[in-house]
Amino acid sequence: MTAAEGVVLVIGCGMQPYREYLLASAAGRHPLWMFNAAELSWQRGYVRGGTVVDVLDRDAVIAAARELAEQRPVLGVLTWDEALITVAAHTAHALGLPGPGIDAIEGCRDKYHSREVLTAAGVAQPKFEFVRDEAHAVAAAERIGYPVVVKPRGLGASIGVVRAADAAAVRDAFNAAEAVSLIGAVAYQGGALVEEYLDGPEISVDGAVVDGRYRALFVAHKTVGMDPYFEELGHAVDGGDDLLGDRELLDTLAAAHTAIDFRYGMTHAELKLTARGPVIVEINGRLGGDLIPLLGRYATGIEPGAVAVDVALGVEPWIRPAGARRCVGVRFAYPPEDCVVDSVTLPAVDPARGVLAAVALVKPGDRMQLPPAEFISRYAYVIGEGSDPRQCAAALDAAQAQIRLTARALTLTAASGG
The missing domain is CATH 3.30.1490.20 (ATP-grasp fold, A domain)
Incomplete structure (x- = not known):
């Protein structure tokens, strides 16, 4: 590749255990350039180059993007970091590149504004x-x-x-x-x-939008816990999910994206399946978190990072046809109490038994606190698969039962913030 062939600009990245697979997928589609708040480390193997910039400073990012564009063509802009979707939208707009649109991204980022817009458009809302x-x-x-x-x-x-x-x-x-x-x-x-409060199962749908046309890619079924909080304990994606053909669900999603005038980009929409039909909980202007796009890749064959690059370039995404039906899920392990970590022991990765990954998210000495002191306080995750949701759940149950946390109770004092 020469500089003249251009790059897709990726703004921010996220934590390696949660986002490396997306960067690898995106890099396989088109050369990338990354803007990051710190010097690149593990990301270097996936990008053509990088620029250190305060990625939360919109003006600084736009200025850096214009400077980059003077050196080589910038053909698209994307991010999968929730905190950066507004910056990315403004950057795409400033460079005249495909993007969701400034008003559309506010319709995702600002939940109050989103409720107002969707309600006015007649989209089912709480x-x-x-x-x-x-x-x-x-x-x-x-x-x-x-x-x-x-x-x-x-x-x-x-x-x-x-x-x-x-x-x-x-x-x-x-x-x-x-x-x-x-x-x-x-x-x-x-x-x-x-x-x-909406009764009913909660799902999320990752989708691609090109020139205002919405396309659902995969559906994740969410498990929450720690009532009265809504900690996300796990997700499961079924490659053969009947909801992907549910007309009412798809019409609701399309209407919601039209209402906020979302033009180009990836979205992660969360919904409750209520007695009155699907109700939008929120629309996020980026790919899902919690490894949901990775589950989608395993379950459907779709490469979410590559699709995100296609959409950033303003073209219809190339989606590989799915193979045999698979259901793939993730479970997150939380401590039973506030603690200081001594060690984490994981089950062996064994695809023959349906265990695709087992990853520790903390190291010895890390402090962990449960809601409301902290949220998303996880010490490990496992990914499991099966030929259907029942077999997937069984594989995840067995793998999660083998995770071991050794830790000491955390005692906080006034001086330490407790």
Whole structure:
């Protein structure tokens, strides 16, 4: 490749255990250039080059992108980092490249704005109100009806999302959601959304949008726990999932993307399958987290990183036909209490027994705290497969039972933040 052939700009990357497979997949489709907040390390083997820049500084990223474009053609822009989707959208717009559109990405990033837009368009939504203090949160919950869900305005991965069944719980949930909102973008700090609690299974659908046309790629079935929180304990993708042909679901997804005027990009839509039909929980303007695109690759044969590159280039994605039906899932291991890690022992990777991966996410000496002190406090994950959801669940059960954590209880003092 010569410099004249151009690159696709990847803004940020994420943690290696969660995102390396996407970078490898993307690199197999087209030469990449990465903007990162620190010098590249493990990413170097997948990219043509890199630029160190404050990836949260929109103006700095756009300036760096224009400088890069003077050296070699920049043909597309993408990110799979939730915190960077707005920066990426503005960068694509500034360079005149395919992107979701500035208004569309706000329709993903700002959950309050998203609710307003989707409701106005007639897309099924829970009842909701945005509030700025405890008293208004309680009043909103009483109007909506208990139980309610209280969540931050601009975070993902169910961080700070709490179910509340009475006024006292709403006050606690509001304070937890508002506090955790402070780790996110300044534009979405403070206040919280109070929403109707939706009964029914929760799914997510990763999809590609080219010139406003939405295409669903794979469906993940979510397992949550740690009530009243919504920690995501696992996901499973069935390559033969009947939901991929469900007209009501697909129409709802297409209508939601049209409503926010999403033009080019990858999305991760979360929905509840309720008695009144599928209801959009949120639309995220990037590929799913929690290794869901990896499960999708195993289960369907679709290369999500490569599809993301195609879409960033503004072309219809090339999708390899699926082979034999597979169901592939991931389970995350959480500690039973706040602790300091001594060691993690993992099961052997054994595809013959349906165990495709087993990875530790912590090292000796790491501190772990459960919600509401911390969210996504996981010490390991396993990926398992089967010919159908039942066999997949059995493989995951067996693998998860073999994970061992040795740890000491964490005792916090006022001086250490406890």
